[in-house]
Amino acid sequence: MGAEPARKRRRTARALRDCALGAAGLLLAGCASMPDHGEIRPVEASQGVDSQVRVFGVPPDDNASPQEIVDGFLEAMTSDDPHLQTARKYLTKDAAEKWNPGVAVTVLSSGLLRSSVQGEKDPAAPRFKIAGKMLATVDERSAYQPETGDERYEEFLQLTQEGEGEAKRWRIATPPSGLVLSESDFQRIYRPVNKYYFAGSTLVADPVYVRQRSDPDSRMDPTTQTVASLLQGPSKWLGPVVTSSFPTGTELSEGTKSLSIDGQNTLRVPLSKQVDYSREPLCRRMATQLLYTVKDLTGSRVDRVDLLRSDGTTLCEVAEADAATIANRPPSPVHxxxxxxxxxxxxxxxxxxxxxxxxxxxxxxxxxxxxxxxxxxxxxxxxxxxxxxxxxxxxxxxxxxxxxxxxxxxxxxxxxxxxxxxxxxxxxxxxxxxxxxxxxxxxxxxxxxxxxxxxxxxxxxxxxxxxxxxxxxxxxxxxxxxxxxxxxxxxxxxxxxxxxxxxxxxxxxxxxxxxxxxxxxxxxxxxxxxxxxxxxxxxxxxxxxxxxxxxxxxxxxxxxxxxxxxxxxxxxxxxxxxxxxxxxxxxxxxxxxxxxxxxxxxxxxxxxxxxxxx
Missing domain, CATH: 2.120.10.30 (TolB, C-terminal domain)
Incomplete structure (x- = not known):
């Protein structure tokens, strides 16, 4: 039997235990695990996992090899844990503090290929190449940009050892600049939604992607993520032909992580001081942008939007019928x-x-x-x-x-x-x-x-x-x-x-x-x-x-x-x-x-x- 099979059994048991704790014992197939062997191999994280499954990464073993560290990190990037804390455990202390996965998302048509570039010749400085066929990128404004050619994604992960003596552990010193996901993981983690801006007097849909659940970085729920993205401004592609009614610099009130719809189907949105002195017509245009944006995300549950000043008082409100007039959408056809x-x-x-x-x-x-x-x-x-x-x-x-x-x-x-x-x-x-x-x-x-x-x-x-x-x-x-x-x-x-x-x-x-x-x-x-x-x-x-x-x-x-x-x-x-x-x-x-x-x-x-x- 030997030590290697025993170590594998211990790690498998730990993976199942951590998954059960994180997902209340449900849907164990969604949990990540770490392959043991192979120099050039595909890494298809949580392939085929249902979009409603919550995936939690598995922290690295104390004696994890460089290959296990790389594979575990790539799978942990697909997890739903807050601030991607499990993925950060695979990084050096300095890299974990600087890593900003929210800056961009690279979407691959299939899983990553991981290969060892350096290691046998210099075991003290193992280096791995991760590569795949690019399908698209999602930028910092959450806008999707498909790749039309045979563009290849390629990046190198440098590993080093942290700690002293028996406490030395392999960790990644150079993580990817953002998230790298397969198409299946991207569709599980993210959902499309329209933000709305004005082209002249007409409301225009601007498609973006937000996370299906709470964002690991901001801790915002999907509705709040979408509203925050709306306030940030239109996508780079649509930006030259549309305008936002929100004053430059407008944000959600500090600490807002969740926006809820009350029993009267009203969404109350607290905003920063930039909107405090906005005139009624401009405020109603802001509220119209918000109402259409949130309605697109939640279906038909929103009938009214109330905008709140930085002190919590009501700035203005817009009901669905008024918003339809302000949006200036084409009339319903007769024939x-x-x-x-x-x-x-x-x-x-x-x-x-x-x-x-x-x-x-x-x-x-x-x-x-x-x-x-x-x-x-x-x-x-x-x-x-x-x-x-x-x-x-x-x-x-x-x-x-x-x-x-x-x-x-x-x-x-x-x-x-x-x-x-x-x-x-x-x-x-x-x-x-x-x-x-x-x-x-x-x-x-x-x-x-x-x-x-x-x-x-x-x-x-x-x-x-x-x-x-x-x-x-x-x-x-x-x-x-x-x-x-x-x-x-x-x-x-x-x-x-x-x-x-x-x-x-x-x-x-x-x-x-x-x-x-x-x-x-x-x-x-x-x-x-x-x-x-x-x-x-x-x-x-x-x-x-x-x-x-x-x-x-x-x-x-x-x-x-x-x-x-x-x-x-x-x-x-x-x-x-x-x-x-x-x-x-x-x-x-x-x-x-x-x-x-x-x-x-x-x-x-x-x-x-x-x-x-x-």
């Missing part, structure tokens, strides 16, 4: 629209609460009075008073009135190319501007028509890198635009920031900046639409997979829920109003729709390019 088999624009009124639906009717106005005009695709303004239509041959863009009769107006934009390389389906933004792209490889360009009228202006797009825009959709908040970009025979989805030089007298300089991948998990994207809470509904396929429709977070961070039975879809439309059904084009069934909690139904046999206003 859905599509192009029928005779190339006419039709509108539907699909009501999930009714068994029988009304038949489609022609869109009113000049289009109904000009049957000779053939519609290729269309977009309807949020107020449903105007429609932008592209001719069936893809050459011309027209804007028609849906409230009055009259002759068909002249084209506002004409291009040289035609089908299949003509104009894309257009899109309206919240500011009333109209967007469309020319897909002709010889003249590819993104165009914007200010106010949906007048001369079209070419928009500079940074980050295309030789790609060609083949589809687009402006976000309901007007701060972003989703672009389908074709390059090397593949269509990928990106989101870009719409930068408007307000107040500089040069409105034509509107540009789209800093494209970021919105669906890096998909090998090819067919269609997309903006969906509630800043998400995207995307039709596409993973490498080697079948075409599916799924909700994605706009920062490209996570694949959300898929739509049931969504094979064969080539176009999709969703509304900012979550009560409205998804509408899609099916190759087999024509225009179909998905009522909330139900199965797909056929709305119209035949037809194409369904859209909601926007």
């Amino acid at each position: 859905q629209y599509y192009v029928d088999e005779e190339n006419r624009l039709q509108r539907l009124t699909l009501d999930p609460n009714r068994e029988e639906q009304d038949p489609p009717t022609p869109a009113p106005g000049p289009l109904a009075q000009t049957p000779a005009f053939k519609v290729g695709s269309a977009a309807v303004a949020y107020d449903e008073k105007r429609a932008a239509v592209v001719s069936e041959d893809g050459h011309g863009l027209y804007v028609v009135n849906l409230t009055t009769a009259g002759a068909m107006p002249p084209a506002l934009l004409t291009v040289k190319g035609g089908k299949p390389n003509g104009l894309t389906t257009p899109s309206w933004d919240a500011a009333g501007d109209l967007w469309v792209a020319d897909t002709d490889p010889q003249n590819a360009a993104l165009w914007r028509l200010p106010g949906g009228a007048g001369e079209a202006e070419r928009v500079e797009v940074s980050g295309l890198n030789g790609g060609r825009i083949t589809g687009l959709k402006a976000s309901p908040d007007g701060a972003q635009i989703a672009l389908l970009v074709q390059k090397d025979g593949r269509k990928s989805l990106y989101t870009g920031r719409i930068e408007r030089p307000d107040g500089k007298g040069d409105d034509s300089a509107v540009s789209v900046r800093e494209l970021r991948p919105a669906a890096p998990q998909l090998a090819d994207v067919t269609a997309m639409s903006w969906a509630p809470r800043g998400r995207l509904l995307v039709v596409g396929r993973e490498s080697g997979g079948v075409v599916q429709a799924r909700y994605l977070l706009a920062d490209g961070s996570m694949v959300g829920a898929g739509l049931p039975g969504a094979t064969g879809l080539v176009a999709v439309a969703a509304s900012e109003d979550e009560k409205k059904p998804v509408v899609a084009e099916s190759l087999e069934d024509g225009i179909v729709w998905l009522p909330p909690g139900a199965q797909w139904r056929t709305a119209v046999a035949g037809g194409r390019t369904p859209v909601y206003p926007g």
Whole structure:
């Protein structure tokens, strides 16, 4: 039997005992343990652990080898213990005091590979390399940034011995600069949530990640973490186009670790002295940002937010109905629209609460009075008073009135190319501007028509890198635009920031900046639409997979829920109003729709390019 098996049995028993104490005897599989052998080996901490399992690291044994110290530390980084105290026990005293794991998170597509770089030649100074394929990083503002290439993570851990005589212990002197987690551990430990800021007068979602439970560094619960992140300011990506109503330097009152919602569904938020003398309109905008942020995190439990001054008195309060007005979100659509088999624009009124639906009717106005005009695709303004239509041959863009009769107006934009390389389906933004792209490889360009009228202006797009825009959709908040970009025979989805030089007298300089991948998990994207809470509904396929429709977070961070039975879809439309059904084009069934909690139904046999206003 010997000493080595006995030592392993003692360490295993200790691991189970510590886990039982830390998790009240439940879910022992979530506890970390330390492998004994191997020079080059994967370290996949708590692989497959359920998101509700609490994981506690195992402190190092007194006689732990350098390999055990490294493996134990990597696993302890995934624990839920306060201030990551167990992970710090693997570090030297100086390193433990200086280590700041909250500065950033590196997310790997799989576990770390740990290999000994130095040790046999110089046992007094063992050194290990930890490496893996990078999936993403999460910065100090909690914003997620996916890696699009084959970026490798690589860092070196230097070990040294602390103590004297028999009390000497191996410890890590150079820990990673932040947390390093596998994708499975990241999804177990963190959760996505939207912070909200203003772009002009409209509220915009800014996706970030907070810990599922109390943050080890700040000791804040998830709601408090999210509010603290909101006060810190927008993400670097969205920051250039949004503003926060909170005065610079605003924080939660000192010592605030938990924010609770009372029996009247009211959240009371104590703030620092920077807000003490804020005027009522500004305070109400602050409260609106808070209400939407916390509501996104907790569901529908928050009906009102009260902001408190530094002395605890009430600064202002905002109820949900008032916040909806201040947020200036697009109105709930009345109709859905599509192009029928005779190339006419039709509108539907699909009501999930009714068994029988009304038949489609022609869109009113000049289009109904000009049957000779053939519609290729269309977009309807949020107020449903105007429609932008592209001719069936893809050459011309027209804007028609849906409230009055009259002759068909002249084209506002004409291009040289035609089908299949003509104009894309257009899109309206919240500011009333109209967007469309020319897909002709010889003249590819993104165009914007200010106010949906007048001369079209070419928009500079940074980050295309030789790609060609083949589809687009402006976000309901007007701060972003989703672009389908074709390059090397593949269509990928990106989101870009719409930068408007307000107040500089040069409105034509509107540009789209800093494209970021919105669906890096998909090998090819067919269609997309903006969906509630800043998400995207995307039709596409993973490498080697079948075409599916799924909700994605706009920062490209996570694949959300898929739509049931969504094979064969080539176009999709969703509304900012979550009560409205998804509408899609099916190759087999024509225009179909998905009522909330139900199965797909056929709305119209035949037809194409369904859209909601926007």
